[in-house]
Amino acid sequence: NSPFKEILSTVQKELVAKQKECNSKKVELNTAETEIPYYDFWVKAFGDNGIRKYVIDGIIPALNSRVAYWLQYLIDSRIRLEFDNKLDEKIDRYPFKGRPYVYHGMSGGQRRRLNLTISQSFAYIRELNSGASPSVVWLDEVTMNMDEIGVEGIYRMVCELAKDKQVFVIDHNPVLLQMLDGCDTIQLEMKDEVTKIL
Numbered sequence: 780n781s782p783f784k785e786i787l788s789t790v791q792k793e794l795v796a797k798q799k800e801c802n803s804k805k806v807e808l809n810t811a812e813t814e815i816p817y818y819d820f821w822v823k824a825f826g827d828n829g830i831r832k833y834v835i836d837g838i839i840p841a842l843n844s845r846v847a848y849w850l851q852y853l854i855d856s857r858i859r860l861e862f863d864n865k866l867d868e869k870i871d872r873y874p875f876k877g878r879p880y881v882y883h884g885m886s887g888g889q890r891r892r893l894n895l896t897i898s899q900s901f902a903y904i905r906e907l908n909s910g911a912s913p914s915v916v917w918l919d920e921v922t923m924n925m926d927e928i929g930v931e932g933i934y935r936m937v938c939e940l941a942k943d944k945q946v947f948v949i950d951h952n953p954v955l956l957q958m959l960d961g962c963d964t965i966q967l968e969m970k971d972e973v974t975k976i977l
Contacts, residue, residue, distance in 0.1 A: 839864055845903045854893075870885075889929075920950055
């Protein structure tokens with residue numbers, strides 16, 4: 780009796796098991812290869828040059844138009860913001876003078892007004908696609924880091940929104956509060972982490 784007889788038997792069993800596993804993997808591989816054309820179709824259809832591009836290309840003109848619309852109220856059209864079909868932004872001084880703006884190099888007030896412009900523009904796109912328009916807009920601390928000119932822009936935006944929506948403004952800026960004097964107000968007070976109407 781050879782001491783290797785048991786080892787040889789074990790190895791032969793392992794070989795049979797591995798050959799079965801290998802054959803199973805070959806079947807899986809063949810199945811996967813037959814599905815590659817379907818995968819390629821979905822990648823092309825929903826990739827950057829497929830439906831996504833079609834949808835983005837369809838909304839970009841309306842988005843840029845609405846951005847320009849809100850910039851006239853918020854920044855007196857002194858800044859031009861446009862998106863390309865990859866949704867990358869380009870921010871210019873208008874009329875163009877010197878180098879374009881870099882978003883993170885702008886003041887906090889300018890960035891806040893651009894953010895409001897973009898959020899209202901995307902809300903408009905959502906309204907176009909859904910066919911429904913919200914009747915209420917909430918603006919919370921919108922004048923933070925803004926100078927008086929920025930606050931005037933916010934006031935013009937509030938007035939424009941109020942033409943067809945109910946606008947709630949939560950703010951502590953005395954300039955904006957003075958401009959909104961005469962509007963209905965709700966006085967709130969927070970005490971012991973509970974907010975109450977005064």
